[in-house]
Amino acid sequence: MAESEHREAKLRNRVVDSISRRAENALKEDYGKARVMASDAVQSQAYLYPIKGIFYFLAHRSLWQPLIDRIVPYGTLTISVIAAMFTIAYLPQLAVLLLFNGPLAVYSTVLLTLNESSIIIHMISRTWILQEALMDTFDGTMVSRNATAVVQQGREVRPGSDPMKKLGKVFKKRFEKMSLTSMVRYFMYLPLNFIPVVGTITFIFLHGKHRGRIVHSRYFQLKNWSESQRTQWLNTHTGAYASFGVVATLLEMIPVVSIFFSYTNTVGAALWAADIEMQNNAMVKETAPNLRQAAESIE
Incomplete structure (x- = not known):
């Protein structure tokens, strides 16, 4: 009996040790990936481009x-969606979040409702209201940053000094619409908001990370x-695109002025693309030869 218990104890210890080693290896791997992502984000300075887009747009x-041209229809859509969401969804969600977040539920529910409103507005506007306008922007x-040769691969560019008036007929695929997969992924992430503070931050990061992967679709x-x-x-520059996406998401979560940031984020993405094209970005500079080679190998 004692020998049997000893064998069982040894077996349990082996299982525990195996699980511990695997957990330790997983943590090391995740930590390594996080360091690479953070390094990529810092080196590329991609998180600054949504801010650069604001100043460039204003100037x-x-x-x-x-x-x-789109302020009135987009403003009407925004006000309607936000009003409807706070009327219909705020109180039921507050009641649920109170069980998990306590007093913080008031703030968590506001953020959750704004997030939900934002994604609904984003889906509708990108499909029917802003698609062509954002592509033109x-x-x-890109034309204003002397990347005309790239734009000419997808549309006619006429002579002139005004970059917007130079844009002619489009003969290449428009901006990508929000896919069904993206919508499913978004609603899968929503329960994270039940976790106080950390859950909401994680939700914004995951949503922003995915958002970053589509900013250069055009x-x-x-x-x-x-x-x-x-x-x-995108896999080579995960951190860069995630950092852009998170900042862009936070800006577009601001009610009423979200349409303004939709345009400035588009401008920021174009500025980033122009810098990449001119190799004026840390992602393709000689100080990071491995990244530059990755960029050149794609050409």
């Missing part, structure tokens, strides 16, 4: 027209990159 009046910004279209080329580039 270039020619980029304003697509926004001005991206292309116009650039990739203009460059004629295949799906495998896009995936290789």
Whole structure:
């Protein structure tokens, strides 16, 4: 009997040791990935481009027209969605979050409702209201940054001094619409908001990380990159695109002025693409030869 118990104890110890080693290895691997991602984000300075987009947009009046043309329909949509969500969804969600978050539930529910409103507005506006305007804003910004040759791969560019008036007929695929997979992923992340503070931050990070992977969809279209080329580039620069996406997501969560940030984030993405194209970004500078080689190998 004692010998049997001894064998069982040894077996349990082996199992515990095995689990401990695997957990330790997993933590080391995740920590390593996090360090690489953070290093990529810092080195690329991609998180600054949404802010650069604000100042560049304000300084270039020619980029304003697509926004001005869409203010009324987008504003109506925004007010309608936010009002409906706070009327219908706020109190039921508050009642649930009170069980998990206590007094913090008031703030968590506001953020959750704004997040939900934001994704609904994003889905509707990107499909029916802003799609063409954001594409024009991206292309116009690229032209203003002397990346005309890239834009000409997807549309006619006429002579002139005003970058927006130079944009002609489009003959390449438009901005990508929000996919069903993206919507499913978003709603899968929603329960994270039940976790006080940390859960909401994690939700914003995960949503922003995915958002970052689509900010250069127009650039990739203009460059004629295949799906495998896009995936290789995005996987090489995960941290950079995640940092851009998180900042862009936070800006577009601000009620009422979210349409303004939709345009400035598009401008920021175009500025980033122009810098990559001119190799004026840390992602492709000689100080990081491995990244530069990755960029050149895709061409």
